[in-house]
Every structure is written in structure tokens, then in C-alpha cells.
Amino acid sequence: MKIRIAGIVPESFVDGTGIRFTIFFQGCLRNCKGCHNPATHDLNGGEILETDEIISAIKKNPLLTGITLSGGEPFLQIEPALELAKAAKILGLNVWCYTGYKFENIPADAEELLKNIDVLVDGEYIEELRDLELNFRGSKNQRLIDLNKTRELKKIILLEE
Template sequence: MQIRIAGIVPESFVDGDGIRCAIFMQGCLRHCEGCHNPDTHALDGGRLIDTADIIAAIKKNPLLDGITLTGGEPFLQIDAATELARAAKNFALNVWCYTGYTFEELPDDAATLLENVDVLVDGAFIESLRDLELQFRGSRNQRLIDVKKTRELNKIVLWS
């Protein structure tokens, strides 16, 4: 399956817990003021790549703790994002996903991706709530959500 990406950081230490392959997906409609990755906004920007190539690179790296789907907006390419997340889970890697949606606003077809996500960093970046002390997120409205527990208990449970 083809996926449009802005780039890949094969070993990131800042896009979630541990050593992670961070996949920056191309395309976002929010245009948050102060967004750190404005080059990822254009829906036709970046480059197309086969998900199989990304999966092969992930499989080859024994140092990884997980992968991170970020962007851009991963939920705009939900099928490709799900394929990457499923593959990572099959390799016993954990999956983090950043999104501009809040958990409550996620599109109806989000479930297939969410089933394969451990931590969802939700909500758009809000410059007036920016806080450099925060871990793995830019503004105070954003949450690190434990997706499995949240789905089980039907209420937001934060990752810790």
C-alpha cells in the first residue's frame, strides 16, 4: 500500500517513550498556529512510499521499542497508518500516534487504527498553551492517552 510521508526518523528519542521509528505522515488540514512541522500540511506534498519498505526497515532494527505515527495527520491516511501499526504490533513493538483530533472527535473509522495504538497523543497544538516542560507534547491541552485502558473503561485514562 502506498503512503504519503514527509519523512522518517529511523531512531527517534523525542517522539514517545524509548527508541522509536517516527513516521511523519504528509497532510494536515488544521494549520495550527506555531505548528512545528508546517511542511507536512500540503496534502500533495512529501513523497509516496510503499508501506512494505517502511515495515522492512522497522523489522530490521533490533533496537526499536516502538514506532510513532505523526505528521501531519495520521488519521487522514488511516488504512496505511493501520497497516504500519499492525505490522509493528506483530513485531512486539508498541505504537504511539499523534493526532490533531481529540479522542472524542476521532472519525468513525478510527477504530481499526486505535485497536493497534498503545498511546494516542491527542489534540491540536495551541500556541497559547505551549509548555516546554511537557514530555512528548507541545501544549497543555494535549493528552497522552492509554488507548487500551480508555477503550476498556470507556473513559479517558492517561498514559504514565
């Protein structure tokens, strides 16, 4: 399956806990003031890869803790995001995903993708709420949501930090 990406970091220590394979999706319509990744906004930019190529690269690194879907906006490419997340799960890797959507406003057709995500970092980047002390996110409105516990308890549970 084709995926349009802005780039890949095969070993990241800043996009979630442990050692992570981060895929930066290409395309975002939000244009948050102060966005650190404006080159990822163009829906026709970046490069097109096959998800199989990315999954093969993930398989080659036995040291990985998980994968991170970042952007850009992963929820603009739900099908390839789901394929990557499912492949990671089969490999025993956890899945983090960054999105500009608030959890409550995630599109209904992304339900299957959400089921395959362990931690959702949600919400737009708001420059006025920027806080350098925060782990794995840029502004105070963004949350690290533990989706496994959220599903279990049927209310939003934040990741313990």
C-alpha cells in the same frame, strides 16, 4: 500499499518512550498557529512510499521499543496507518500516534486503527498553551492517552508519566 510521508526518523527518542521509529505523515488541514512542521501540511507534498518498504526498515532494527505515527495528520491516511500499526504489533512493538483530533472526535472509520494504538497524543497544538516542560507534546491541552487502559475501563485514562 502507498503512503504519502513527509519523512522518517529511524531512531527517535522524542516521539514517545524508548527508541522509536517515527513516520511523519504528509498532509494536515489544521494550520495550527505556531505549528513546528508546516512543510507537512500540503496534501500533495512529501513523497510516496510503499508501506512494505517502511515495515522492512522497522524489522531491521532489533533495538526499537515501538513506532510512532506523526505528522502531518496520520488520520488522513487511515489505511496505511493501520497497516503500519498492525505490522508493528506483530513485531511486538508498541504504537504511539499523534493527531490533531481530540480523542472524542476521531472519525468513526478509524476504529480499527485506534484498536492498534497504545498511546494517542491528541488535540491541536495551541500556541497560547505551549509548555516546554511537557513530555512528548507541545501544548497543555494535548493529552497522552493510554488507549489500552481506556479500552479496558471505558473512560479516558491518561498515561502515567
